[in-house]
Amino acid sequence: MTRGALEEIALSQMAPNATIKRFEDNNATISAFLSGQVQLIAAGNIVAAAILAKNPPRRPEAKFIIKDSPCYVGMNKNEPRLMAKVDDAIAQAKKDGTLNTMSKKWFGQPLPASL
Numbered sequence: 817m818t819r820g821a822l823e824e825i826a827l828s829q830m831a832p833n834a835t836i837k838r839f840e841d842n843n844a845t846i847s848a849f850l851s852g853q854v855q856l857i858a859a860g861n862i863v864a865a866a867i868l869a870k871n872p873p874r875r876p877e878a879k880f881i882i883k884d885s886p887c888y889v890g891m892n893k894n895e896p897r898l899m900a901k902v903d904d905a906i907a908q909a910k911k912d913g914t915l916n917t918m919s920k921k922w923f924g925q926p927l928p929a930s931l
Contacts, residue, residue: 817836817837817838817839817845817857817858817859818838818839818840818841818842818844818845818859818863819838819839819840821842821858821859821860822860822883822885823858823859823860823882823883824836824838824858826882826883827858827882830882837853837854842859842863842866845857845859845863846863846866846867849867849874849876850867850870850872850874852874856879857876858882859876860885861923861924861925862923864876864878864923864924865922865923865924868924878925884928884930889902889906910927910931915927
């Protein structure tokens with residue numbers, strides 16, 4: 817896993833006696849997986865999607881979720897009209913399936929059922 821990533825912190829707490837190989841950045845983690853240096857990686861969906869985008873012979877597949885880490889839309893404080901428009905856009909994209917389509921395209925998996 818990548819040193820300092822959320823996955824490293826969470827997995828280290830979940831499995832304190834596990835043998836964990838840490839890499840300095842996501843590219844090193846990806847390279848270790850693709851070259852067979854490691855059999856498993858703990859990575860976020862963006863890293864997994866980057867691997868899948870390269871269409872390699874070794875393809876990661878989700879085994880379990882270490883941490884459900886939400887993403888946020890950032891905006892200035894005290895912008896209620898803007899927040900309402902963003903909320904409406906997200907709600908519409910969820911309703912018509914656009915958000916799920918984007919999740920499959922960019923992350924290689926559908927939106928979580930809990931979203």
